[in-house]
Amino acid sequence: MTYVVPAQTRIGHVHLKCADLDRSLAFYSDLLGFEIQQQFGDSAAFISAGGYHHHIGLNTWHSRNAGPAPVNAVGLYHTAIVYPTRKDLAVILKRLVDAKYPLTGASDHGVSEAIYLDDPDKNGVELYWDKPTEEWPRDADGNLHMVTDALNLKELIQLAG
Numbered sequence: 001m002t003y004v005v006p007a008q009t010r011i012g013h014v015h016l017k018c019a020d021l022d023r024s025l026a027f028y029s030d031l032l033g034f035e036i037q038q039q040f041g042d043s044a045a046f047i048s049a050g051g052y053h054h055h056i057g058l059n060t061w062h063s064r065n066a067g068p069a070p071v072n073a074v075g076l077y078h079t080a081i082v083y084p085t086r087k088d089l090a091v092i093l094k095r096l097v098d099a100k101y102p103l104t105g106a107s108d109h110g111v112s113e114a115i116y117l118d119d120p121d122k123n124g125v126e127l128y129w130d131k132p133t134e135e136w137p138r139d140a141d142g143n144l145h146m147v148t149d150a151l152n153l154k155e156l157i158q159l160a161g
Contacts, residue, residue: 014079015057016123019066021045023120024058031099032081032092032127055081068122078116078124089113089129090159097157106151110137111144113151 018024021042028034034047037054043061046054056079069075083089093115096103104124105116114128137145 013055013057014076015059016076016079016119016121017063017066018058018060018119018121019063019068020120021058021060027119028056028058031095031101033095063121071122076123078126080114080126080128083127083129086113086129086156087159089115089127090156092127093153093157094160106153108147108149108151110147110149113156115151115153 016024021044025036025045025047028047029036034049034056035051037046037048037051039045043064044057044059046057048055083092096115096117101117103115103117105114107114107116110131112128112130114126117125117127119125137147139145
């Protein structure tokens with residue numbers, strides 16, 4: 001019999017190696033808005049949304065002043081951060097645009113809308129919101145049919161106000 005993970009299972013946090021903790025905190029905390037929950041000098045920090053113990057751990061334990069991981073190697077493709085509403089995604093998009101932070105892509109996946117960028121260590125980051133499940137594209141048999149269409153960034157940023 002095949003084991004099926006319980007539906008309530010979720011990913012708790014991601015822990016990233018970084019070359020410079022202050023530079024990473026400037027991105028994740030100052031730009032994206034995560035709050036520092038605990039910091040260990042210049043070697044590690046734990047950050048979150050809403051006071052949770054941590055959604056993201058950052059450390060320099062094995063990576064201080066190191067270069068980014070090679071693109072064409074095994075490893076983490078990206079960290080995905082889900083926002084509760086489309087407007088929340090629009091607000092962070094506006095912050096990124098105002099800060100002139102480079103995006104690497106933007107897609108409408110049918111089930112979600114996503115913005116892609118790299119953190120200062122070239123770790124991929126996806127910022128997205130999930131569309132309501134009743135709007136997810138499905139074929140005649142009810143199977144999910146995700147897509148990768150262009151995301152209208154101008155329309156999305158207008159929602160930020």
